[in-house]
Amino acid sequence: MMWAVARPHGDEFALYHRGGRYRQSSERRGERTVSKNPGGKKNPLLAANRADRNRKIFIQVAVAAVLIGLIAAIGIGVAVKKARKDDPGPTPSIPAAANTSPDGVTGTITDNGAVRIGKPNAKVTVRVVADLQCPACKGFEGANAQVLADAVNNGTAAVEYDVIAFLDKASTTRYSTRAANASYCVAEADPTKYQAWVSSMFAQQPPEGGAGLPNDKLVQIAKEAGYPDAVANCITDVKYDKYIQARTDDVLKSGIKSTPSVFVNGKQVESSQEIFGPGGLGPVIAAAAAQ
Template sequence: MSDPNPADYPNQATPPPRPGRDRRLIVLAVVAVLVAVGAIGVGALVHLRGTRVAGVAQAAETGGASAGGGSFGLNGAVRVGPAAAKVTVRLVADLQCPACKAFERDAGQVLMDAVKEGSTAVEYNIITFLDRASTDQYSSRAGNASYCVASSGTGHYQQWLESLFGKQPAEGGAGLPDATLIEIAKSAGYTDPAVAQCITDRKYDKPLRENTKQVFATGVNATPTVFVNDKQIPNRDLSASSLRAMIAAAR
Protein backbone atom coordinates (compact mmCIF):
# COMPACT_ATOMS: atom_id res chain seq x y z
CA MET A 1 0.00 0.00 0.00
CA SER A 2 1.18 3.55 -0.67
CA ASP A 3 0.55 6.05 2.11
CA PRO A 4 0.47 9.85 1.94
CA ASN A 5 3.60 11.53 3.25
CA PRO A 6 2.95 13.63 6.38
CA ALA A 7 5.58 16.05 5.06
CA ASP A 8 3.18 16.94 2.26
CA TYR A 9 0.78 18.38 4.82
CA PRO A 10 3.05 20.15 7.39
CA ASN A 11 1.67 21.72 10.57
CA GLN A 12 2.59 25.29 11.39
CA ALA A 13 4.98 25.69 14.29
CA THR A 14 3.41 26.88 17.54
CA PRO A 15 5.44 28.84 20.13
CA PRO A 16 5.53 27.43 23.68
CA PRO A 17 2.73 28.75 25.91
CA ARG A 18 3.34 31.35 28.59
CA PRO A 19 1.89 30.80 32.09
CA GLY A 20 -1.31 32.35 33.39
CA ARG A 21 -3.73 34.18 31.17
CA ASP A 22 -1.83 33.47 27.94
CA ARG A 23 -2.01 29.75 28.62
CA ARG A 24 -5.78 29.92 29.07
CA LEU A 25 -6.09 31.87 25.85
CA ILE A 26 -4.05 29.26 24.02
CA VAL A 27 -6.27 26.46 25.34
CA LEU A 28 -9.34 28.33 24.09
CA ALA A 29 -7.65 28.91 20.74
CA VAL A 30 -6.83 25.22 20.38
CA VAL A 31 -10.46 24.30 21.08
CA ALA A 32 -11.59 26.79 18.45
CA VAL A 33 -9.14 25.35 15.92
CA LEU A 34 -10.37 21.80 16.58
CA VAL A 35 -13.96 22.87 16.05
CA ALA A 36 -12.99 24.62 12.81
CA VAL A 37 -11.05 21.59 11.58
CA GLY A 38 -14.06 19.38 12.25
CA ALA A 39 -16.25 21.73 10.24
CA ILE A 40 -13.73 21.75 7.39
CA GLY A 41 -13.63 17.95 7.36
CA VAL A 42 -17.39 17.69 7.06
CA GLY A 43 -17.41 20.40 4.41
CA ALA A 44 -14.73 18.61 2.41
CA LEU A 45 -16.74 15.39 2.49
CA VAL A 46 -19.88 17.14 1.30
CA HIS A 47 -17.91 19.04 -1.35
CA LEU A 48 -16.37 15.82 -2.65
CA ARG A 49 -19.82 14.38 -3.25
CA GLY A 50 -20.56 17.27 -5.61
CA THR A 51 -17.24 17.85 -7.34
CA ARG A 52 -17.11 17.97 -11.11
CA VAL A 53 -13.81 18.12 -12.93
CA ALA A 54 -13.38 21.41 -14.77
CA GLY A 55 -13.86 21.01 -18.49
CA VAL A 56 -15.91 17.83 -18.31
CA ALA A 57 -18.94 19.00 -16.34
CA GLN A 58 -21.18 18.62 -19.37
CA ALA A 59 -20.61 14.86 -19.50
CA ALA A 60 -21.71 14.56 -15.89
CA GLU A 61 -24.71 16.83 -16.40
CA THR A 62 -25.95 14.83 -19.38
CA GLY A 63 -25.67 11.53 -17.57
CA GLY A 64 -22.65 10.28 -19.18
CA ALA A 65 -22.75 10.44 -22.65
CA SER A 66 -19.15 9.99 -23.57
CA ALA A 67 -18.10 7.30 -26.02
CA GLY A 68 -18.26 3.81 -24.60
CA GLY A 69 -21.01 4.56 -22.09
CA GLY A 70 -18.83 6.22 -19.49
CA SER A 71 -18.70 9.61 -17.78
CA PHE A 72 -17.11 11.57 -14.96
CA GLY A 73 -18.72 10.86 -11.61
CA LEU A 74 -19.68 13.61 -9.23
CA ASN A 75 -16.63 12.78 -7.11
CA GLY A 76 -14.25 13.45 -10.00
CA ALA A 77 -13.83 9.76 -10.78
CA VAL A 78 -13.76 8.38 -14.31
CA ARG A 79 -16.90 6.25 -14.57
CA VAL A 80 -16.92 3.29 -16.95
CA GLY A 81 -20.14 1.34 -17.37
CA PRO A 82 -23.90 1.90 -17.27
CA ALA A 83 -25.21 5.04 -15.58
CA ALA A 84 -27.90 2.96 -13.83
CA ALA A 85 -25.66 0.04 -12.87
CA LYS A 86 -26.80 -1.96 -9.85
CA VAL A 87 -23.20 -2.34 -8.67
CA THR A 88 -20.62 0.43 -8.52
CA VAL A 89 -16.99 -0.38 -7.79
CA ARG A 90 -14.84 2.60 -6.82
CA LEU A 91 -11.07 2.30 -7.05
CA VAL A 92 -8.86 4.99 -5.51
CA ALA A 93 -5.41 4.78 -7.06
CA ASP A 94 -2.26 6.73 -7.85
CA LEU A 95 -0.69 5.81 -11.18
CA GLN A 96 2.80 5.85 -9.62
CA CYS A 97 1.72 3.45 -6.83
CA PRO A 98 3.38 -0.02 -7.13
CA ALA A 99 0.60 -1.65 -5.09
CA CYS A 100 -1.95 -0.18 -7.51
CA LYS A 101 -0.03 -1.71 -10.40
CA ALA A 102 -0.10 -5.08 -8.62
CA PHE A 103 -3.85 -4.76 -8.03
CA GLU A 104 -4.45 -3.93 -11.70
CA ARG A 105 -2.38 -6.94 -12.75
CA ASP A 106 -4.33 -9.21 -10.38
CA ALA A 107 -7.85 -7.83 -10.58
CA GLY A 108 -8.04 -5.51 -13.59
CA GLN A 109 -9.62 -8.20 -15.75
CA VAL A 110 -12.30 -8.76 -13.10
CA LEU A 111 -13.34 -5.12 -13.47
CA MET A 112 -13.31 -5.32 -17.27
CA ASP A 113 -15.47 -8.44 -17.21
CA ALA A 114 -17.88 -6.90 -14.70
CA VAL A 115 -18.44 -3.88 -16.94
CA LYS A 116 -18.95 -6.08 -20.01
CA GLU A 117 -21.51 -8.16 -18.11
CA GLY A 118 -23.66 -5.04 -17.87
CA SER A 119 -24.73 -4.73 -14.24
CA THR A 120 -21.56 -3.07 -12.94
CA ALA A 121 -19.90 0.31 -13.35
CA VAL A 122 -16.38 1.12 -12.20
CA GLU A 123 -15.34 4.55 -10.94
CA TYR A 124 -11.60 5.11 -11.22
CA ASN A 125 -10.79 7.77 -8.63
CA ILE A 126 -7.27 8.75 -9.70
CA ILE A 127 -5.34 10.84 -7.17
CA THR A 128 -1.85 12.32 -7.37
CA PHE A 129 0.13 12.31 -4.14
CA LEU A 130 3.26 10.39 -5.20
CA ASP A 131 5.16 13.07 -7.12
CA ARG A 132 7.94 12.67 -4.56
CA ALA A 133 8.49 9.13 -5.89
CA SER A 134 9.84 10.42 -9.21
CA THR A 135 12.11 13.20 -10.38
CA ASP A 136 9.62 14.70 -12.83
CA GLN A 137 6.17 14.70 -11.17
CA TYR A 138 5.12 11.50 -12.90
CA SER A 139 2.15 10.96 -10.58
CA SER A 140 0.62 14.28 -11.60
CA ARG A 141 1.46 13.90 -15.29
CA ALA A 142 -0.01 10.40 -15.47
CA GLY A 143 -3.08 11.50 -13.53
CA ASN A 144 -3.56 14.36 -15.96
CA ALA A 145 -3.28 11.91 -18.86
CA SER A 146 -6.05 9.87 -17.23
CA TYR A 147 -8.44 12.80 -17.38
CA CYS A 148 -7.26 13.72 -20.88
CA VAL A 149 -8.13 10.33 -22.36
CA ALA A 150 -11.37 10.01 -20.40
CA SER A 151 -12.56 13.43 -21.55
CA SER A 152 -12.30 12.07 -25.09
CA GLY A 153 -14.43 9.03 -24.18
CA THR A 154 -14.17 6.10 -21.79
CA GLY A 155 -14.71 3.28 -24.25
CA HIS A 156 -10.98 2.47 -24.23
CA TYR A 157 -10.22 3.66 -20.71
CA GLN A 158 -9.73 0.28 -19.04
CA GLN A 159 -7.42 -0.90 -21.82
CA TRP A 160 -5.48 2.36 -21.54
CA LEU A 161 -5.15 1.93 -17.78
CA GLU A 162 -3.92 -1.64 -18.14
CA SER A 163 -1.27 -0.52 -20.62
CA LEU A 164 -0.16 2.45 -18.51
CA PHE A 165 0.22 0.36 -15.35
CA GLY A 166 2.13 -2.21 -17.38
CA LYS A 167 4.72 0.46 -18.19
CA GLN A 168 4.82 2.02 -14.72
CA PRO A 169 8.34 3.36 -14.01
CA ALA A 170 10.28 2.34 -10.92
CA GLU A 171 10.17 4.75 -8.00
CA GLY A 172 13.07 7.10 -7.45
CA GLY A 173 13.84 8.04 -11.04
CA ALA A 174 12.26 9.71 -14.03
CA GLY A 175 8.75 8.79 -15.04
CA LEU A 176 7.53 8.13 -18.55
CA PRO A 177 7.98 11.24 -20.72
CA ASP A 178 4.93 13.00 -22.11
CA ALA A 179 5.72 11.65 -25.58
CA THR A 180 5.37 8.11 -24.23
CA LEU A 181 2.13 8.96 -22.44
CA ILE A 182 0.79 10.25 -25.75
CA GLU A 183 1.86 7.07 -27.56
CA ILE A 184 0.19 4.88 -24.92
CA ALA A 185 -3.00 6.89 -25.38
CA LYS A 186 -2.85 6.52 -29.16
CA SER A 187 -2.21 2.78 -28.91
CA ALA A 188 -5.32 2.44 -26.73
CA GLY A 189 -7.44 4.22 -29.33
CA TYR A 190 -7.16 7.86 -28.23
CA THR A 191 -5.95 9.39 -31.48
CA ASP A 192 -7.64 12.79 -31.22
CA PRO A 193 -4.89 15.48 -31.34
CA ALA A 194 -6.70 17.25 -28.50
CA VAL A 195 -5.75 14.38 -26.17
CA ALA A 196 -2.06 14.79 -26.97
CA GLN A 197 -2.32 18.55 -26.47
CA CYS A 198 -4.09 18.04 -23.15
CA ILE A 199 -1.30 15.74 -21.95
CA THR A 200 1.38 18.24 -22.97
CA ASP A 201 -0.46 21.19 -21.41
CA ARG A 202 -1.23 19.34 -18.14
CA LYS A 203 -4.73 20.71 -18.38
CA TYR A 204 -6.11 18.94 -15.31
CA ASP A 205 -3.30 19.48 -12.79
CA LYS A 206 -5.28 21.81 -10.53
CA PRO A 207 -8.51 19.75 -10.40
CA LEU A 208 -6.43 16.66 -9.61
CA ARG A 209 -4.65 18.38 -6.72
CA GLU A 210 -7.96 19.51 -5.27
CA ASN A 211 -9.56 16.12 -5.75
CA THR A 212 -6.61 14.43 -4.02
CA LYS A 213 -7.03 16.63 -0.95
CA GLN A 214 -10.76 15.97 -0.87
CA VAL A 215 -10.31 12.20 -1.17
CA PHE A 216 -7.94 12.17 1.81
CA ALA A 217 -10.44 14.32 3.74
CA THR A 218 -12.98 11.49 3.45
CA GLY A 219 -10.70 9.10 5.36
CA VAL A 220 -8.92 7.32 2.51
CA ASN A 221 -5.30 7.01 3.65
CA ALA A 222 -3.63 4.60 1.23
CA THR A 223 -3.76 3.31 -2.33
CA PRO A 224 -5.26 1.22 -3.68
CA THR A 225 -8.53 1.56 -1.79
CA VAL A 226 -11.55 -0.25 -3.22
CA PHE A 227 -15.27 0.10 -2.47
CA VAL A 228 -18.19 -1.99 -3.74
CA ASN A 229 -21.44 -0.03 -3.43
CA ASP A 230 -19.70 2.24 -0.89
CA LYS A 231 -18.54 -0.69 1.25
CA GLN A 232 -14.75 -0.75 1.53
CA ILE A 233 -12.95 -4.01 0.85
CA PRO A 234 -10.42 -4.60 3.67
CA ASN A 235 -6.84 -4.27 2.48
CA ARG A 236 -6.15 -7.90 3.39
CA ASP A 237 -8.88 -8.97 0.96
CA LEU A 238 -7.73 -6.99 -2.07
CA SER A 239 -7.57 -9.87 -4.50
CA ALA A 240 -9.27 -10.87 -7.73
CA SER A 241 -11.26 -13.63 -6.03
CA SER A 242 -12.51 -11.40 -3.20
CA LEU A 243 -13.45 -8.62 -5.60
CA ARG A 244 -15.29 -11.03 -7.90
CA ALA A 245 -17.22 -12.47 -4.95
CA MET A 246 -18.22 -9.05 -3.61
CA ILE A 247 -19.44 -7.91 -7.02
CA ALA A 248 -21.47 -11.10 -7.45
CA ALA A 249 -23.02 -10.72 -3.99
CA ALA A 250 -24.03 -7.12 -4.73
CA ARG A 251 -25.84 -7.93 -7.98
Protein backbone atom coordinates in the same frame (compact mmCIF):
# COMPACT_ATOMS: atom_id res chain seq x y z
CA MET B 1 16.75 53.72 6.86
CA MET B 2 19.74 55.74 8.05
CA TRP B 3 19.79 59.31 7.10
CA ALA B 4 23.04 61.37 6.65
CA VAL B 5 23.15 64.75 8.38
CA ALA B 6 24.75 67.58 6.38
CA ARG B 7 27.82 69.14 8.00
CA PRO B 8 28.71 72.85 7.60
CA HIS B 9 30.98 73.74 4.72
CA GLY B 10 34.64 74.08 5.62
CA ASP B 11 34.82 77.84 4.89
CA GLU B 12 31.75 78.50 6.97
CA PHE B 13 33.26 76.56 9.81
CA ALA B 14 36.36 78.81 9.53
CA LEU B 15 34.17 81.86 9.96
CA TYR B 16 33.04 80.49 13.30
CA HIS B 17 36.68 80.14 14.34
CA ARG B 18 38.10 83.31 12.85
CA GLY B 19 40.33 85.21 15.27
CA GLY B 20 41.80 82.07 16.84
CA ARG B 21 38.90 81.25 19.14
CA TYR B 22 35.41 79.96 18.72
CA ARG B 23 32.85 82.63 17.94
CA GLN B 24 29.25 81.53 17.65
CA SER B 25 27.47 83.08 14.69
CA SER B 26 24.41 85.19 15.16
CA GLU B 27 22.38 82.46 13.49
CA ARG B 28 23.52 79.86 16.04
CA ARG B 29 23.18 82.15 19.14
CA GLY B 30 19.98 83.82 18.02
CA GLU B 31 21.58 87.26 18.58
CA ARG B 32 23.53 89.82 16.61
CA THR B 33 27.32 90.07 16.50
CA VAL B 34 29.65 92.67 15.14
CA SER B 35 30.11 92.11 11.46
CA LYS B 36 33.50 92.05 9.85
CA ASN B 37 31.89 93.62 6.79
CA PRO B 38 31.87 97.40 6.82
CA GLY B 39 28.55 99.12 6.73
CA GLY B 40 26.71 96.06 8.10
CA LYS B 41 26.63 94.40 4.72
CA LYS B 42 26.10 90.64 4.52
CA ASN B 43 29.17 88.50 4.16
CA PRO B 44 29.04 87.30 0.54
CA LEU B 45 31.12 84.22 1.31
CA LEU B 46 28.76 83.19 4.10
CA ALA B 47 25.74 83.74 1.88
CA ALA B 48 27.29 81.69 -0.89
CA ASN B 49 28.13 78.90 1.51
CA ARG B 50 24.60 78.91 2.88
CA ALA B 51 23.19 78.70 -0.63
CA ASP B 52 25.53 75.86 -1.42
CA ARG B 53 24.56 74.03 1.75
CA ASN B 54 20.84 74.53 1.09
CA ARG B 55 21.30 73.24 -2.44
CA LYS B 56 23.09 70.14 -1.14
CA ILE B 57 20.38 69.52 1.46
CA PHE B 58 17.71 69.88 -1.21
CA ILE B 59 19.53 67.40 -3.44
CA GLN B 60 19.91 64.94 -0.54
CA VAL B 61 16.22 65.20 0.34
CA ALA B 62 15.22 64.79 -3.30
CA VAL B 63 17.46 61.73 -3.71
CA ALA B 64 16.10 60.25 -0.47
CA ALA B 65 12.54 60.80 -1.68
CA VAL B 66 13.31 59.07 -4.96
CA LEU B 67 14.91 56.14 -3.12
CA ILE B 68 11.93 55.82 -0.81
CA GLY B 69 9.64 55.82 -3.84
CA LEU B 70 11.71 53.12 -5.54
CA ILE B 71 11.80 50.97 -2.40
CA ALA B 72 8.05 51.33 -1.99
CA ALA B 73 7.48 50.42 -5.64
CA ILE B 74 9.74 47.38 -5.32
CA GLY B 75 7.94 46.34 -2.15
CA ILE B 76 4.56 46.64 -3.83
CA GLY B 77 5.82 44.68 -6.83
CA VAL B 78 7.13 41.88 -4.61
CA ALA B 79 3.87 41.81 -2.65
CA VAL B 80 1.80 41.62 -5.83
CA LYS B 81 4.02 38.89 -7.27
CA LYS B 82 3.77 36.90 -4.02
CA ALA B 83 0.01 37.35 -3.92
CA ARG B 84 -0.27 36.04 -7.46
CA LYS B 85 1.91 33.06 -6.55
CA ASP B 86 -0.08 32.32 -3.37
CA ASP B 87 -3.35 32.67 -5.25
CA PRO B 88 -3.15 30.36 -8.26
CA GLY B 89 -6.60 31.42 -9.37
CA PRO B 90 -9.72 29.35 -9.80
CA THR B 91 -9.35 25.60 -10.05
CA PRO B 92 -10.38 24.40 -13.51
CA SER B 93 -13.35 22.07 -13.53
CA ILE B 94 -13.55 18.78 -15.35
CA PRO B 95 -15.77 19.10 -18.43
CA ALA B 96 -18.78 16.92 -18.77
CA ALA B 97 -17.83 13.90 -20.83
CA ALA B 98 -20.05 11.02 -21.82
CA ASN B 99 -20.00 8.36 -24.46
CA THR B 100 -21.69 5.02 -25.03
CA SER B 101 -20.04 2.05 -26.67
CA PRO B 102 -21.90 -0.18 -29.17
CA ASP B 103 -22.57 -2.75 -26.44
CA GLY B 104 -24.31 -0.20 -24.22
CA VAL B 105 -21.47 0.59 -21.81
CA THR B 106 -21.54 4.26 -20.88
CA GLY B 107 -18.52 6.25 -19.81
CA THR B 108 -18.92 9.49 -17.88
CA ILE B 109 -16.98 11.79 -15.62
CA THR B 110 -18.90 12.21 -12.38
CA ASP B 111 -19.40 15.48 -10.54
CA ASN B 112 -16.65 14.55 -8.07
CA GLY B 113 -14.14 13.81 -10.82
CA ALA B 114 -14.28 10.02 -10.97
CA VAL B 115 -14.38 8.26 -14.33
CA ARG B 116 -17.42 5.97 -14.29
CA ILE B 117 -17.63 3.04 -16.70
CA GLY B 118 -20.70 0.79 -16.81
CA LYS B 119 -24.22 0.19 -17.99
CA PRO B 120 -26.90 2.50 -16.60
CA ASN B 121 -28.76 -0.28 -14.74
CA ALA B 122 -25.70 -1.81 -13.05
CA LYS B 123 -26.62 -2.87 -9.52
CA VAL B 124 -23.11 -2.74 -8.10
CA THR B 125 -20.75 0.21 -8.02
CA VAL B 126 -17.05 -0.42 -7.49
CA ARG B 127 -14.99 2.62 -6.57
CA VAL B 128 -11.22 2.38 -6.96
CA VAL B 129 -9.02 5.14 -5.53
CA ALA B 130 -5.60 4.79 -7.13
CA ASP B 131 -2.36 6.57 -7.97
CA LEU B 132 -0.84 5.55 -11.29
CA GLN B 133 2.64 5.61 -9.69
CA CYS B 134 1.54 3.25 -6.88
CA PRO B 135 3.07 -0.28 -7.14
CA ALA B 136 0.25 -1.78 -5.05
CA CYS B 137 -2.27 -0.25 -7.45
CA LYS B 138 -0.48 -2.03 -10.27
CA GLY B 139 -0.88 -5.26 -8.29
CA PHE B 140 -4.59 -4.55 -7.90
CA GLU B 141 -4.96 -3.94 -11.63
CA GLY B 142 -3.17 -7.20 -12.39
CA ALA B 143 -5.57 -9.15 -10.19
CA ASN B 144 -8.74 -7.32 -11.22
CA ALA B 145 -8.48 -5.89 -14.74
CA GLN B 146 -10.37 -8.78 -16.32
CA VAL B 147 -12.76 -9.14 -13.37
CA LEU B 148 -13.80 -5.50 -13.65
CA ALA B 149 -14.00 -5.55 -17.45
CA ASP B 150 -16.28 -8.60 -17.33
CA ALA B 151 -18.48 -7.05 -14.62
CA VAL B 152 -18.87 -3.90 -16.71
CA ASN B 153 -19.59 -5.70 -19.97
CA ASN B 154 -22.21 -8.06 -18.50
CA GLY B 155 -23.93 -5.21 -16.70
CA THR B 156 -23.25 -6.48 -13.17
CA ALA B 157 -21.17 -3.53 -12.03
CA ALA B 158 -20.08 -0.04 -12.90
CA VAL B 159 -16.55 0.97 -11.96
CA GLU B 160 -15.58 4.44 -10.78
CA TYR B 161 -11.87 5.15 -11.17
CA ASP B 162 -10.83 7.92 -8.78
CA VAL B 163 -7.27 8.71 -9.82
CA ILE B 164 -5.32 10.97 -7.47
CA ALA B 165 -1.71 12.15 -7.27
CA PHE B 166 -0.01 11.92 -3.89
CA LEU B 167 3.22 10.22 -4.99
CA ASP B 168 4.88 13.11 -6.84
CA LYS B 169 7.88 12.80 -4.52
CA ALA B 170 8.39 9.24 -5.76
CA SER B 171 9.66 10.67 -9.06
CA THR B 172 11.78 13.59 -10.15
CA THR B 173 9.24 14.95 -12.64
CA ARG B 174 5.90 14.88 -10.76
CA TYR B 175 4.98 11.78 -12.70
CA SER B 176 2.04 11.04 -10.44
CA THR B 177 0.38 14.35 -11.37
CA ARG B 178 1.28 14.07 -15.05
CA ALA B 179 -0.18 10.56 -15.25
CA ALA B 180 -3.35 11.63 -13.43
CA ASN B 181 -3.65 14.54 -15.85
CA ALA B 182 -3.39 12.12 -18.77
CA SER B 183 -6.18 10.16 -17.11
CA TYR B 184 -8.53 13.13 -17.40
CA CYS B 185 -7.34 13.96 -20.90
CA VAL B 186 -8.30 10.54 -22.26
CA ALA B 187 -11.50 10.35 -20.23
CA GLU B 188 -12.56 13.70 -21.62
CA ALA B 189 -11.96 12.43 -25.15
CA ASP B 190 -13.76 9.08 -24.75
CA PRO B 191 -14.38 7.47 -21.35
CA THR B 192 -15.52 4.15 -22.88
CA LYS B 193 -11.88 3.39 -23.82
CA TYR B 194 -10.66 4.27 -20.35
CA GLN B 195 -10.30 0.77 -18.90
CA ALA B 196 -7.99 -0.32 -21.72
CA TRP B 197 -5.91 2.80 -21.18
CA VAL B 198 -5.64 2.16 -17.42
CA SER B 199 -4.39 -1.38 -18.05
CA SER B 200 -1.74 -0.06 -20.46
CA MET B 201 -0.60 2.59 -18.00
CA PHE B 202 -0.11 0.07 -15.20
CA ALA B 203 1.58 -2.39 -17.54
CA GLN B 204 4.17 0.30 -18.32
CA GLN B 205 4.39 1.80 -14.84
CA PRO B 206 7.88 3.23 -14.20
CA PRO B 207 9.79 2.36 -11.02
CA GLU B 208 9.64 4.76 -8.10
CA GLY B 209 12.57 7.11 -7.60
CA GLY B 210 13.17 7.84 -11.28
CA ALA B 211 11.95 10.37 -13.79
CA GLY B 212 8.75 8.53 -14.69
CA LEU B 213 7.47 8.28 -18.22
CA PRO B 214 8.00 11.40 -20.35
CA ASN B 215 4.97 13.19 -21.73
CA ASP B 216 5.57 11.96 -25.26
CA LYS B 217 5.37 8.39 -23.94
CA LEU B 218 2.07 9.19 -22.23
CA VAL B 219 0.80 10.50 -25.55
CA GLN B 220 1.93 7.30 -27.25
CA ILE B 221 0.13 5.10 -24.70
CA ALA B 222 -3.05 7.10 -25.26
CA LYS B 223 -2.82 6.67 -29.02
CA GLU B 224 -2.19 2.95 -28.65
CA ALA B 225 -5.40 2.74 -26.58
CA GLY B 226 -7.32 4.26 -29.48
CA TYR B 227 -7.30 7.94 -28.56
CA PRO B 228 -6.92 10.68 -31.20
CA ASP B 229 -3.97 13.01 -31.65
CA ALA B 230 -6.04 15.75 -30.04
CA VAL B 231 -5.23 14.45 -26.54
CA ALA B 232 -1.54 15.31 -27.02
CA ASN B 233 -1.80 18.99 -26.12
CA CYS B 234 -3.88 18.23 -23.03
CA ILE B 235 -1.23 15.76 -21.85
CA THR B 236 1.87 17.84 -22.58
CA ASP B 237 0.33 21.03 -21.17
CA VAL B 238 -0.73 19.20 -17.97
CA LYS B 239 -4.10 20.87 -18.44
CA TYR B 240 -5.71 19.55 -15.26
CA ASP B 241 -2.79 20.10 -12.88
CA LYS B 242 -4.69 22.41 -10.51
CA TYR B 243 -7.79 20.26 -10.54
CA ILE B 244 -5.77 17.15 -9.68
CA GLN B 245 -4.14 18.83 -6.70
CA ALA B 246 -7.51 20.04 -5.40
CA ARG B 247 -9.13 16.65 -6.00
CA THR B 248 -6.25 14.82 -4.31
CA ASP B 249 -6.56 17.07 -1.25
CA ASP B 250 -10.30 16.42 -1.06
CA VAL B 251 -9.86 12.65 -1.29
CA LEU B 252 -7.16 12.54 1.37
CA LYS B 253 -9.20 14.76 3.68
CA SER B 254 -12.13 12.36 3.30
CA GLY B 255 -10.17 9.71 5.18
CA ILE B 256 -8.36 7.81 2.43
CA LYS B 257 -5.05 6.67 3.90
CA SER B 258 -3.55 4.57 1.14
CA THR B 259 -3.94 3.35 -2.41
CA PRO B 260 -5.52 1.32 -3.71
CA SER B 261 -8.62 1.95 -1.62
CA VAL B 262 -11.54 -0.10 -2.92
CA PHE B 263 -15.24 0.26 -2.15
CA VAL B 264 -18.13 -1.93 -3.26
CA ASN B 265 -21.52 -0.22 -2.96
CA GLY B 266 -19.96 2.26 -0.54
CA LYS B 267 -18.39 -0.33 1.77
CA GLN B 268 -14.60 -0.46 1.86
CA VAL B 269 -13.00 -3.78 1.04
CA GLU B 270 -10.39 -4.44 3.73
CA SER B 271 -9.25 -7.96 2.88
CA SER B 272 -5.94 -8.15 1.00
CA GLN B 273 -7.04 -11.53 -0.34
CA GLU B 274 -10.15 -10.01 -1.88
CA ILE B 275 -8.15 -7.13 -3.36
CA PHE B 276 -5.03 -8.91 -4.60
CA GLY B 277 -5.80 -12.63 -4.48
CA PRO B 278 -6.83 -14.98 -7.32
CA GLY B 279 -10.23 -13.96 -8.62
CA GLY B 280 -9.81 -10.54 -7.06
CA LEU B 281 -13.08 -8.76 -6.37
CA GLY B 282 -15.14 -11.32 -8.29
CA PRO B 283 -16.72 -12.96 -5.21
CA VAL B 284 -17.32 -9.57 -3.53
CA ILE B 285 -19.08 -8.20 -6.62
CA ALA B 286 -21.17 -11.34 -6.99
CA ALA B 287 -22.23 -11.18 -3.35
CA ALA B 288 -23.22 -7.53 -3.65
CA ALA B 289 -25.22 -8.21 -6.83
CA ALA B 290 -27.10 -11.03 -5.10
CA GLN B 291 -28.37 -8.83 -2.30
